[in-house]
Amino acid sequence: DAKTTQPNSMESNEEEPVHLPCNHSTISGTDYIHWYRQLPSQGPEYVIHGLTSNVNNRMASLAIAEDRKSSTLILHRATLRDAAVYYCILRDSTSGTYKYIFGTGTRLKVLA
Amino acid sequence: DVKVTQSSRYLVKRTGEKVFLECVQDMDHENMFWYRQDPGLGLRLIYFSYDVKMKEKGDIPEGYSVSREKKERFSLILESASTNQTSMYLCASSGTNFETGVSSYEQYFGPGTRLTVT
Numbered sequence: 001d002a003k004t005t006q007p008n009s010m011e012s013n014e015e016e017p018v019h020l021p022c023n024h025s026t027i028s029g030t031d032y033i034h035w036y037r038q039l040p041s042q043g044p045e046y047v048i049h050g051l052t053s054n055v056n057n058r059m060a061s062l063a064i065a066e067d068r069k070s071s072t073l074i075l076h077r078a079t080l081r082d083a084a085v086y087y088c089i090l091r092d093s094t095s096g097t098y099k100y101i102f103g104t105g106t107r108l109k110v111l112a
Numbered sequence: 113d114v115k116v117t118q119s120s121r122y123l124v125k126r127t128g129e130k131v132f133l134e135c136v137q138d139m140d141h142e143n144m145f146w147y148r149q150d151p152g153l154g155l156r157l158i159y160f161s162y163d164v165k166m167k168e169k170g171d172i173p174e175g176y177s178v179s180r181e182k183k184e185r186f187s188l189i190l191e192s193a194s195t196n197q198t199s200m201y202l203c204a205s206s207g208t209n210f211e212t213g214v215s216s217y218e219q220y221f222g223p224g225t226r227l228t229v230t
Contacts, residue, residue, distance in 0.1 A: 032217070043116075043202050043221025044155070087154070091217060099145070099170065100219065102155035 004088045009107040012078045020073040020106055022088030027068050032091045034100065035062065035073045037084040044087060044102075047073065083110045115139075116222035118203055124228045131190040133201055133225050141207030144186035145219065146170075146178065149200040161186055193229045201225045 005023040012018040024033065034049040048055055048062045050071075055062040061074040075082055085105040119134035135144065145160040147170075157170030159178040167178050175197060179187045186205075190197055204219040 034217075036219075041223075043204070043224055044219075045221065046218045049217075099157055099160055101157075101171075102147075104152065104154040 003101070004090060004103045006086075006088055006103055006106045008104070009109065011109045011111060012075075013111050014080060015077050018075040018078045018082070018108065018110075020075075020086050020088075020108065021070065022072070023070045024088070024090055025069045027090060028092070029068075030093045032093055033062065033064060033068075033071050034089040034091055035060070036087045036089065036102075037082075038087070038105070039081075039084045047086070049091075078108075078110045080110050080112060083108055116203055116205055116220050118201075118222040118225050120225050121223060122226050122228075124230065125190075125193050126230055127194060129190075129193050129229075131193050131227065131229075133188040133190075133203075133227070135186045135188070135203030135205075135222055136184055137186075137205040137220070138184065139205065139207065139220070140183065141205035141220075142183070143206045144180065145204040145206075146176075146186065146188045147202045147204065148172070149202055149224070155202065158188065193227075195229050197227065198229045199227060201227055 032051050035047040036044040037047050038044040048057055048060050050062045063072045085107050087102050087105040089100045116137045125131050143162050146158045147155040149155045156172050158176050159170050161167045161180045164183050177189045202224045203222045206219045
């Protein structure tokens, strides 16, 4: 299974953009990139996912490098409620299974 | 909204006890998952199920078993609890959105059960 590498922690000021990086140098052509986040005392929740093109939704944007060996989750204006652990996950779309491989994630601290 | 519920938020059991963790989802999802979460190790998949009575081992199945007799319920069983099974246990489900009919890989998680084995 391909693996992801993320920084252990990052800090951001409130109302500023945040760029959360993820390296996945062993990604295969059929792996989707998913991002989840886990707020304190809750289970993880879906944020966004993509394959090759950049993606936007109401929560965030996902920028995928042209060679797909890295990606960046972008929170356009961080709020205190965005303080969470963010997980970058690869999912093999050809394996026929539905399982994710979670890494250890990036703990985002948002400063008021 | 999808709702995944777990039977307990906190549980304390003794070494050697048989422990049942229950998970119920209300979205008619085909797939259900059990993870454990430990500091520094992230979430690790224990078992998953893609249909009633079907199960597959995840990355760390040793010491655990599962049961899925009904589509909405997925149980994790610790046959003989040990102290190294003290952890946060998270259940998740995924499947076809009943409103759109579109199958989705998005996983919906429950709030977790913090199990302490003494």
